[in-house]
Amino acid sequence: MTYALVRPILLDLNSFAHATGLHPEAVRRLVALGLLEPARDAKGDLCFPPAQVALAARIQRLHTGLSLNYAAIGLVIDLLDRIEELETTLRSLSTRH
Template sequence: MRAPAKTKTRRYSLVGPPRLDLESFADLAGLHPDLVRRLVALGLLEPDRDAAGQLWFAPEQLAEVARIERLRAGFSLNYAAVGLVCDLLDRIADLEAALRRRSRRTGGSPWT
C-alpha cells in the first residue's frame, strides 16, 4: 500500500512584521520622543502610521538612527546636512552594488 502523497500546505500569518511604537522606539534608540518626531518630520526616518495617526517603527530603523547620530556627532552636522549625507551614502552603496553585479555578469574587473 502506497503512502498518501504529501501536499504542500501554505501557512499564512495574521501577525504583521514586528513594529515599535514611538515611545518604545525612542527608548531603545536612546532619544527623546520629540527628537524622533523631528527626525520623522525631516524625512530621516520613515515610520508607518496607523488609522489614528500613531507612528510605528520597524526595528531595523534603529540602525538608521545610530547612523544618523554617528554622522551628527562625528562630523558636527545639523540634521538637514545629515539627511543629505545619508542620501549620498545610499546612492553610493546602490551604485557600488550595481557595479559588482555588472562585473559578476561580465567576469571582468568592476573598475575597467
C-alpha cells in the same frame, strides 16, 4: 490582491525612542525633517519598523561624529545610499566578466 501572513513588527514611539536612546521629542523632530519614515497605527500614532533603529543610529553617528546638521544628514544619507547601490552594481558586473 496579496495578504500578509504575519503582522509586521512595529515599535511605538516610546519603544523606538528607548531602543535608539533618543528622547521621543527628538524622534518626532527627525520624523518632521523627513529623516525617519514611520508608519501610523489605527489611532494615528507613530510606529516604526525595526530597520528604522539602524537608520536612527546612522543619523546619530553622522550628527555627532561629523557635526553635521540635520539638513546635511539627509543629503549625506542619500549620497551614501547611492554610492552603495553603485558599488553593488559594479561588483555584480565584475563577477559576470
